[in-house]
Amino acid sequence: MNSFEIAVLGGDGIGPEVMEAGLAVLEAVDQRHKLGLRFSSHRAGAMAYRDTGEDLSEEVFARSRDADAILLGAMGWPGIRRDDGTELAPQITLRMRLGLFGGVRPIRAIPGVPLPLRDPRAAKMDFVILRESTEGLFFSKDKGLITHEMAEETLRLTRPTSLALARMSFELAGERAARLGRPGRVTLVDKANVFRAFAWLREVFGEVAAEHPGIVFDAHYVDAMALDLIRRPWDFDVLPTENMFGDILSDLAAGLIGGMGFAPSADLGAEHAVFQPSHGTAPDIAGKGLANPTAMILSGAMMLEWLALRGGGDALRAAAGEIRAAVDQAFAEGLRTPDIGGSHGTAEVGRRVIAAL
Numbered sequence: 610m611n612s613f614e615i616a617v618l619g620g621d622g623i624g625p626e627v628m629e630a631g632l633a634v635l636e637a638v639d640q641r642h643k644l645g646l647r648f649s650s651h652r653a654g655a656m657a658y659r660d661t662g663e664d665l666s667e668e669v670f671a672r673s674r675d676a677d678a679i680l681l682g683a684m685g686w687p688g689i690r691r692d693d694g695t696e697l698a699p700q701i702t703l704r705m706r707l708g709l710f711g712g713v714r715p716i717r718a719i720p721g722v723p724l725p726l727r728d729p730r731a732a733k734m735d736f737v738i739l740r741e742s743t744e745g746l747f748f749s750k751d752k753g754l755i756t757h758e759m760a761e762e763t764l765r766l767t768r769p770t771s772l773a774l775a776r777m778s779f780e781l782a783g784e785r786a787a788r789l790g791r792p793g794r795v796t797l798v799d800k801a802n803v804f805r806a807f808a809w810l811r812e813v814f815g816e817v818a819a820e821h822p823g824i825v826f827d828a829h830y831v832d833a834m835a836l837d838l839i840r841r842p843w844d845f846d847v848l849p850t851e852n853m854f855g856d857i858l859s860d861l862a863a864g865l866i867g868g869m870g871f872a873p874s875a876d877l878g879a880e881h882a883v884f885q886p887s888h889g890t891a892p893d894i895a896g897k898g899l900a901n902p903t904a905m906i907l908s909g910a911m912m913l914e915w916l917a918l919r920g921g922g923d924a925l926r927a928a929a930g931e932i933r934a935a936v937d938q939a940f941a942e943g944l945r946t947p948d949i950g951g952s953h954g955t956a957e958v959g960r961r962v963i964a965a966l
């Protein structure tokens with residue numbers, strides 16, 4: 610029988626709250642399908658730093674690295690910074706140290722959740738932002754040249770990472786085309802009209818596109834994409850992009866489906882993967898039991914699918930599908946979280962999704 614070791618890092622703020630609901634749902638499908646999931650929780654984040662002087666200890670890093678997958682809540686807290694003033698962001702440390710270049714952020718409308726766009730086609734939105742997560746403009750983090758007179762940060766794109774991102778884009782488009790029964794399309798989001806780095810990136814993507822004749826490849830400027838994600842988001846499929854553009858567009862895209870509480874994500878590398886909601890620790894609502902755990906629950910489903918792809922078997926894929934269907938059913942039957950004007954708290958979402966399972 611399969612057995613999967615899952616490292617659980619709840620983190621700070623609403624992180625541990627949404628994690629509890631997410632784990633309850635995973636445990637329910639594990640019981641039903643005998644998936645062999647084994648969870649071990651570890652401390653990391655701003656509160657861990659405050660209490661122990663380390664936000665991600667070497668031991669927790671090693672346990673996470675050696676696990677089959679990592680589930681992460683959210684990390685960071687206002688006012689808790691390192692002694693040198695830099696932000697505590699162990700989730701970025703994990704991305705960098707484990708080479709998690711592919712930030713997969715699926716955007717799918719959940720039936721029953723009120724959408725800001727009135728066009729009926731909005732209910733059919735189903736696209737993925739693929740945010741490169743280790744270089745781009747974030748390459749410069751903590752390395753910028755800052756003087757009294759000027760501030761300079763650097764954008765870096767490398768060929769190995771860009772090729773890997775392109776391959777991931779076309780593979781993802783291929784899987785989605787098979788599942789959704791429509792032609793796949795990869796639209797690179799860039800600013801090639803201003804920066805030569807992005808013209809170079811288009812060429813790298815073009816090389817990989819040539820190996821995938823069944824998938825449409827085009828490119829879109831990021832400013833035009835910001836407009837089109839509001840005007841016609843239902844037209845897009847897989848949207849690979851540079852780190853900072855992806856950071857910004859994925860918040861915009863989360864807004865299209867009801868907010869951060871509905872936006873799951875996966876940070877994928879060649880060997881490792883972290884699954885976490887796209888949102889942060891939400892200090893404004895932490896500790897009140899109000900956080901919407903849907904993004905965390907859907908991130909858990911993404912983890913099961915990833916384990917299935919890595920040879921874990923069909924039961925994992927079936928369980929992922931059941932979680933998604935249960936989330937859809939719970940909202941279709943009237944589940945309404947505070948972020949969309951309802952009153953059902955974090956634990957209630959967990960209970961209703963499990964009931965729908």
Ligand code: ATP
Nearest residue numbers: 869870888889890891892893894899900901902948
């Ligand atoms: P980060 O720097 O990690 O991106 P952030 O400062 O951008 O964090 P978030 O924690 O993502 O902030 O929160 C942005 C807003 O969305 C806040 O008002 C927060 O309350 C709300 N929010 C985030 N996650 C959820 C959730 N799961 N349920 C309800 N509201 C949420």
Ligand code: MG
Nearest residue numbers: 860887888889
């Ligand atoms: Mg944010």
